[in-house]
Amino acid sequence: MTTAFCSTTDSLKPDSGAESPHSKSSPENSTQPLQLPLLALDIGMKRIGVAVCDRLGISCRGVTYLHRNDKGWPQQLLKLIREYGSKGIVAGLPKNMDGTEGVQARDARAAVKQLQRTTALPVVYQDERLSTWTAKERLYAQGLNEKKVKEKIDQTAAAVILEDFLLAHPELKP
Numbered sequence: 554m555t556t557a558f559c560s561t562t563d564s565l566k567p568d569s570g571a572e573s574p575h576s577k578s579s580p581e582n583s584t585q586p587l588q589l590p591l592l593a594l595d596i597g598m599k600r601i602g603v604a605v606c607d608r609l610g611i612s613c614r615g616v617t618y619l620h621r622n623d624k625g626w627p628q629q630l631l632k633l634i635r636e637y638g639s640k641g642i643v644a645g646l647p648k649n650m651d652g653t654e655g656v657q658a659r660d661a662r663a664a665v666k667q668l669q670r671t672t673a674l675p676v677v678y679q680d681e682r683l684s685t686w687t688a689k690e691r692l693y694a695q696g697l698n699e700k701k702v703k704e705k706i707d708q709t710a711a712a713v714i715l716e717d718f719l720l721a722h723p724e725l726k727p
Contacts, residue, residue, distance in 0.1 A: 585675045586675075587640075587641040587675050587677060587725060588640040588641060588725070589606060589607075589608055589609065589610045589640065589641075589725055589726070589727075590605060590607060590608050590610075590637060590638060590639055590640060591605070591606050591610075591639060591640070591641045591642065591643050591715060591718070592604070592605050592630075592633065592634055592637060592639035592642050592643070593605070593606075593613070593642070593643040593644075593645070593679075593711045593712065593714045594630075594642065594643070594645060594664075594711055595645045595681065595684065595685070595707050595708075595710040595711040595714055596621075596644060596645060596647075596660070596661040596664045596665075597621065597657075597707060598621060598657070598660060599620070599621050599622070600618045600619065600620060600621055600707045601618060601619045601620075601621055601626060601630075601664070601707065602615060602618045602706070602708040602709070602710050602711035603615070603616050603617050603618060603619065603630070603633055603708055603711055604616060604708055604709075604711035604712035604714070604715050605633075605637045605639060605715075606715055606719060608638075609726060609727060610719050610726040610727075611726075613712045613715040613716045613719070614712055615705065615707075615708025615709045615710075615711055615712045616633065616637075616708060617633070617708055618707040618708050621664070627667060627668050627670070627671040627672075630668065630671075630672075631671055631672060634672065634674065639674065640674065641674055641675045641676070641677070642668070642674055642675070642676040642677070643676075643677055643678075643679050643714060643715055643718045644661060644664075644665050644676055644677070644678050644679070645661065645678075645679055645680075645681030645684060645710070645711070645714040646658055646661055646662075646678040646679065646680055646681060647661055647681050647682070648680055648681075648682055650682065661678075665678075677718070679714050679715075679717060679718040679721075680717075681710070681713075681714050681717075684710045684713040684714050684717070685706065685710045687710075687713045688706055688709035688710040688712070688713050689702060689706060691713075692705055692706065692709055
């Protein structure tokens with residue numbers, strides 16, 4: 554599996570735990586080209602939100618969340634990958650507001666490494682700063698109550714991460 558880091562300011566390269574903020578990102582730099590449709594993950598300590606985009610990269614939608622403490626979550630994700638025909642994975646990387654990586658980023662990288670044992674799909678990281686806040690704002694704007702927001706926040710945040718990735722990489726669209 555190819556693992557890389559993508560954002561509008563950081564480089565795309567195999568996952569080594571360190572990034573270079575000076576190189577331009579481009580999915581074509583990975584050993585396996587990234588293709589649509591994509592599946593996105595908002596990896597939290599308790600839950601993993603899952604979103605998908607269509608084959609043209611026009612729309613993104615949250616589809617579900619997986620429980621992180623369930624040891625079978627990678628296999629559950631494989632079922633979703635097959636169901637939606639995903640050809641790549643965008644994993645949210647929760648950076649601190651100053652751009653540094655903390656405990657949550659290390660945890661997200663560990664989850665991706667766990668996922669690497671079950672799929673050969675290319676995986677890229679997307680800076681996910683403020684994605685949960687944006688998701689919460691969207692859900693409240695739809696008139697959802699606190700309970701419904703809590704049910705949908707993880708998958709909606711994954712959709713925000715995927716939208717941000719697609720906006721930063723228009724070359725992926727046909």
